[in-house]
Amino acid sequence: MSERSYAILGTGALGGFYGAKLQKAGLNVHFLLRSDYEYVKKSGLLVESIDGDFTLTQVNAYDDVAKMPQCDVVVVSLKTTQNHLLPQMLPPVVKENGVVLVLQNGLAVEEEVAKIVDNVTIIGGLCFLCSNKVAAGHISHLDYGQITLGEYAANYNPMGITPRMQQIADDFTNAGIAIELTEDLLLGRWKKLVWNIPYNGLSVILNARTDELMANMHTRELVEQVMYEVSAGAKTAGRVIAESFIQTMLDYTVKMKPYRTSMKIDYDERRPLEVEAIFGNPLRKAEAAGVDLRLIRCLYQQLKFLDMRDG
Ligand SMILES: NC(=O)C1=CN([C@@H]2O[C@H](COP(=O)(O)OP(=O)(O)OC[C@H]3O[C@@H](n4cnc5c(N)ncnc54)[C@H](OP(=O)(O)O)[C@@H]3O)[C@@H](O)[C@H]2O)C=CC1
Ligand SMILES: CC(C)(CO)C(=O)C(=O)O
Secondary structure, eight states: OOOOEEEEEOOSHHHHHHHHHHHHTTOEEEEEOSTTHHHHHHHOEEEEETTOOEEESOOEEESOGGGSOOEEEEEEOSOGGGGGGHHHHHHHHEEEEEEEEEOOSSSSHHHHHHHHOSSOEEEEEEEEEEEEEEETTEEEEEEEEEEEEEEOOGGGOOOOSOHHHHHHHHHHHHTTOOEEEOSOHHHHHHHHHHHHHHHHHHHHHTTOOHHHHHHSHHHHHHHHHHHHHHHHHHHHTTOOOOHHHHHHHHHHHHHSOOOOOHHHHHHHTTOOOOHIIIIIHHHHHHHHTTOOOHHHHHHHHHHHHHHHHHO
16 A cells, blocks of 8 residues: 555545545545535545445545645646645645645646645646535536546656656555546647637536537537647647647547536536646737637637626
8 A cells, every 4th residue: 555645725626536546545634625614524525426325434534735835746736726725825834855746628738736835746637527626525427537648847848757756656656536647738638628729618608518518519529620720739838749639639529428617617607617738828929929820719709708798
């Protein structure tokens, strides 16, 4: 059994799910909560999952990072809209030579983390997970769950497969979470954006689920065009996304259960949208390389309007 301790910063749909699985497998896990703190401290966490439901009647729950022990691995699972809190949250909770594991969607979060903490390994994880928090301490895992891990280095230079990645992968695998390792985190992040940019954006702008976007020939074509533009964005960072990958993402979504994307759920719940991490950062990176991603800019501008008006 691994001796590594884990801190989960943001016990929601994703952090609550993976953190609960790690604790169930016997790891020492510490959960930071906000509105659910009192409930979870008293009653624990319930995970309803396609892989089998389970309850953790006792969890280490905290409402303040200052009360948490320093941990070997700190999982960042807040929405990126809360990342302005990371400079206060991360330093007290991560051990010297520990790991910060960023499991959020979007681009360039690892760069932000690197400005906040020294002497730590930063690993990014691309999560193919469909999970929602449906009530206090109650997570509903609907589909998938695989994480692709990649280690961060300055300028996103590819790091290959490192022993630290392997150790974390072992902990997650032992907890029943499927893990893939990537030698190039930046390529992994752009590949994840091939899905998130068209579906998260269009689901909000057009008030549509993934199956609706794929069933209509006009939106199906638009999704594909946006995917190709994401691939053009990746190219500005020197990363090549194969055409076959775009086809795979389209096929994967057709086969997916009709899904309300995470951004659509946030919009419907009147929560802030992760527009900057998922759309703004890729746009700015491409722009800095002299390329204007016009379709993505058009989605960005509409999402900013909706986020400011309704969020
Ligand atoms: N859900 C999914 O299936 C997937 C999510 N992702 C990504 O994972 C990240 C997390 O998303 P998700 O889990 O869905 O979001 P959630 O909103 O469900 O979870 C975030 C949690 O962070 C908590 N939180 C926010 N601010 C604080 C604070 N100051 N102190 C303590 N806790 C805080 C929230 O508490 P409160 O309950 O009070 O709001 C919430 O429970 C996002 O980047 C998302 O894009 C990626 C792939 C799939
Ligand atoms: C790809 C998917 C559906 C699950 O990982 C997702 O990232 C999202 O809804 O934001």
